[in-house]
Amino acid sequence: xxxxxxxxxxxxxxxxxxxTDYTPLWLMRQxxxxxxxxxxxxxxxxxxxGLATNTDYATEVTLQPLARYALDxxxxxxxxxxxxxxMGLGLSFALGEGPRFAHPVRDEAAVRALAVPDxxxxxxxxxxxxxxxxxxxxRVPLIGFSGSPxxxxxxxxxxxxxxxxxxxxxxxxxxxxxxxxxxxxxADAVAxxxxxxxxxxxxxxxxxxxxxxxxxxxxxxxxxxxxxxxxLAQLHxxxxxxxxxxxxxxxxxGLWLEQMGALDCDxxxxxxxxxxxxxxxxxxxxxxxxxxxxxxxxxxxxxxxxQQARRVLDSFGTPHRGEGTGPTHIFNLGHGISQHTPPDHVxxxxxxxxxHSRALRAA
Amino acid sequence: xxxxxxxxxxxxxxxxxxxTDYTPLWLMRQxxxxxxxxxxxxxxxxxxxGLATNTDYATEVTLQPLARYALDxxxxxxxxxxxxxxMGLGLSFALGEGPRFAHPVRDEAAVRALAVPDxxxxxxxxxxxxxxxxxxxxRVPLIGFSGSPxxxxxxxxxxxxxxxxxxxxxxxxxxxxxxxxxxxxxADAVAxxxxxxxxxxxxxxxxxxxxxxxxxxxxxxxxxxxxxxxxLAQLHxxxxxxxxxxxxxxxxxGLWLEQMGALDCDxxxxxxxxxxxxxxxxxxxxxxxxxxxxxxxxxxxxxxxxQQARRVLDSFGTPHRGEGTGPTHIFNLGHGISQHTPPDHVxxxxxxxxxHSRALRAA
Numbered sequence: 001x002x003x004x005x006x007x008x009x010x011x012x013x014x015x016x017x018x019x020t021d022y023t024p025l026w027l028m029r030q031x032x033x034x035x036x037x038x039x040x041x042x043x044x045x046x047x048x049x050g051l052a053t054n055t056d057y058a059t060e061v062t063l064q065p066l067a068r069y070a071l072d073x074x075x076x077x078x079x080x081x082x083x084x085x086x087m088g089l090g091l092s093f094a095l096g097e098g099p100r101f102a103h104p105v106r107d108e109a110a111v112r113a114l115a116v117p118d119x120x121x122x123x124x125x126x127x128x129x130x131x132x133x134x135x136x137x138x139r140v141p142l143i144g145f146s147g148s149p150x151x152x153x154x155x156x157x158x159x160x161x162x163x164x165x166x167x168x169x170x171x172x173x174x175x176x177x178x179x180x181x182x183x184x185x186x187a188d189a190v191a192x193x194x195x196x197x198x199x200x201x202x203x204x205x206x207x208x209x210x211x212x213x214x215x216x217x218x219x220x221x222x223x224x225x226x227x228x229x230x231x232l233a234q235l236h237x238x239x240x241x242x243x244x245x246x247x248x249x250x251x252x253x254g255l256w257l258e259q260m261g262a263l264d265c266d267x268x269x270x271x272x273x274x275x276x277x278x279x280x281x282x283x284x285x286x287x288x289x290x291x292x293x294x295x296x297x298x299x300x301x302x303x304x305x306x307q308q309a310r311r312v313l314d315s316f317g318t319p320h321r322g323e324g325t326g327p328t329h330i331f332n333l334g335h336g337i338s339q340h341t342p343p344d345h346v347x348x349x350x351x352x353x354x355x356h357s358r359a360l361r362a363a
Numbered sequence: 364x365x366x367x368x369x370x371x372x373x374x375x376x377x378x379x380x381x382x383t384d385y386t387p388l389w390l391m392r393q394x395x396x397x398x399x400x401x402x403x404x405x406x407x408x409x410x411x412x413g414l415a416t417n418t419d420y421a422t423e424v425t426l427q428p429l430a431r432y433a434l435d436x437x438x439x440x441x442x443x444x445x446x447x448x449x450m451g452l453g454l455s456f457a458l459g460e461g462p463r464f465a466h467p468v469r470d471e472a473a474v475r476a477l478a479v480p481d482x483x484x485x486x487x488x489x490x491x492x493x494x495x496x497x498x499x500x501x502r503v504p505l506i507g508f509s510g511s512p513x514x515x516x517x518x519x520x521x522x523x524x525x526x527x528x529x530x531x532x533x534x535x536x537x538x539x540x541x542x543x544x545x546x547x548x549x550a551d552a553v554a555x556x557x558x559x560x561x562x563x564x565x566x567x568x569x570x571x572x573x574x575x576x577x578x579x580x581x582x583x584x585x586x587x588x589x590x591x592x593x594x595l596a597q598l599h600x601x602x603x604x605x606x607x608x609x610x611x612x613x614x615x616x617g618l619w620l621e622q623m624g625a626l627d628c629d630x631x632x633x634x635x636x637x638x639x640x641x642x643x644x645x646x647x648x649x650x651x652x653x654x655x656x657x658x659x660x661x662x663x664x665x666x667x668x669x670q671q672a673r674r675v676l677d678s679f680g681t682p683h684r685g686e687g688t689g690p691t692h693i694f695n696l697g698h699g700i701s702q703h704t705p706p707d708h709v710x711x712x713x714x715x716x717x718x719h720s721r722a723l724r725a726a
Contacts, residue, residue: 164658164659164701165659166659166703169657169659169660169662170662170663172659173657173660173663173667174663174664213636215636216636216657216697217635217637217678218638218674218678220636252636254617255617255618255636255637255638272578272580273576273578273579273580273583273615274618275581275618292579294532294536294579294582296527296529296532296533296535296536297532297536299529299532299533299536300533304537308536315580334579338527338529340529
């Protein structure tokens with residue numbers, strides 16, 4: 001496979017802690033329901049999985065936010081739960097509800113029956129990666145992603161989202177052997193899945209540990225971090241001559257940032273509870289930082305959005321300038337953009353991030 | 364008012380960072396749905412508010428867990444939302460759902476109409492405090508409580524629980540002036556409410572900042588911590604010759620523990636994401652620490668419950684022994700006990716906490 005040369009490497013450079021002219025920006029869930037053009041495509045596709053499994057639709061919606069906004073990266077349109085779906089758990093999305101598995105993993109027999117799925121069952125994802133990469137034509141880099149082993153386990157055991165994670169934590173505390181077995185399989189599956197995305201054209205990969213933050217201190221390290229580490233150890237570092245940056249985001253993981261600083265990855269994503277200046281002090285000499293505007297800021301006026309965006313940039317401070325490597329920042333939200341976001345407020349955000357981050361470097 | 368002398372002051376001593384023979388223990392939501400006797404009383408009362416507003420019922424359910432378990436404190440049976448209810452927002456609890464306000468505070472007119480409620484409207488709470496204190500007959504101390512100004516504001520604006528706190532954060536980011544106005548009123552109302560509980564017989568008070576952890580860094584300090592501080596500044600320090608310890612618990616507030624260490628209170632509650640040893644290093648010379656077992660541990664076997672309880676005690680380490688003051692620990696869960704908890708697992712927990720904490724001191 002060969003692709004058009006990359007025209008905007010700002011995001012990839014920042015991932016690798018290299019100097020950039022401005023702070024690159026992308027938004028978690030940037031291709032999504034807040035965009036009317038997304039809702040139109042989804043209506044044509046009939047369902048969320050109809051959208052995610054169709055290469056043309058997935059390409060179309062991935063590119064939609066780039067047509068509106070000067071974002072510095074694209075991210076594959078897909079779901080974090082494709083891997084357990086390929087394991088046979090039967091993923092579905094009821095309208096207006098979250099994901100649901102027809103066959104949750106609730107007992108020893110179900111855990112023992114789990115295996116790393118045949119990656120051919122996820123071919124639709126890798127095809128989408130290649131199609132999107134071609135359609136991007138080098139405009140910005142494409143990020144591939146997966147849920148973390150622990151986050152997948154949460155959904156696999158609960159069968160759906162949860163308030164209290166009672167089922168999955170009951171298994172964790174009462175049958176840690178089963179939980180470790182499931183996480184081992186998940187980790188190897190996630191590694192194979194991300195490597196196949198890299199081979200298909202993903203230029204960076206991100207592990208979403210969306211539910212790591214619900215774990216107790218001690219349990220987080222043993223049941224989430226250790227398996228994220230196992231994924232990272234298996235990932236391709238380079239592909240087709242390019243370095244593939246690896247991003248890890250644990251929502252609610254701010255307390256464990258120092259321990260996450262030891263992970264073999266390039267970027268740590270942080271949510272809005274984290275002070276970026278403090279995070280930079282703790283891990284900025286080892287990792288690029290990604291984040292962390294509260295998505296709810298986007299409901300305020302465009303002027304207020306810009307003020308809060310400047311605040312986030314200022315809290316990180318002036319990034320590394322000049323040769324070699326040093327502390328860098330990739331602007332993002334602290335979680336996915338809300339479906340209720342007014343699209344023109346995102347214009348204000350992009351303008352503020354690019355403008356103010358250039359000003360910071362000039363100061 | 365005069366009450367029977369206190370027979371077990373372990374909890375109060377630990378709050379004030381004084382040595383105790385063992386680590387005292389109580390459980391958030393210890394009078395609750397996991398107990399069959401509670402469900403029976405609630406069925407007789409007809410509704411949650413029927414239970415909370417009836418002095419006899421409130422006394423009965425407050426004492427139920429003490430009849431089963433050797434807990435070291437009682438906590439008033441009530442709800443954190445009684446104050447906004449007294450402000451006229453119309454609190455109700457639909458069966459199987461969370462609280463709901465008939466009149467959420469969504470616009471400037473509604474905010475401007477808010478006022479500190481006449482404490483007479485909360486007389487049922489203060490009557491319950493006195494009745495419970497009498498019924499306890501000095502067995503263990505009674506804790507009074509309130510939601511924090513910010514946590515009350517979350518419910519007042521959202522009108523119910525929320526996944527994303529979109530309404531309240533929209534007001535916070537777009538109309539910070541209105542949010543500050545509401546928080547000021549909430550703080551003064553909470554202070555009056557807690558002082559009246561103290562006057563009615565509460566021997567310690569706790570502020571539940573259940574939703575402080577959803578705020579962004581910066582916003583937490585300005586919109587939650589500052590108003591908790593405003594409450595604390597107004598509270599009675601002593602009553603009827605006794606010191607009244609003040610406890611502050613911010614769920615998800617672990618990242619701000621050092622800043623919370625500067626609060627004018629005696630105890631900081633922490634959830635299960637916090638490492639107690641690290642918390643002790645950060646604030647143990649200024650505050651007692653309360654917490655922090657994941658309530659989901661109680662779904663594992665009694666032996667596993669005991670192992671995890673010992674792990675929490677060990678993570679704090681040996682508490683202060685001897686004269687004067689020093690680091691102390693009050694064992695609790697990191698959040699309310701689940702309604703699905705098997706009651707006999709709580710027996711195992713109490714036994715492990717009392718037994719192992721005596722052993723720790725003897726070592």
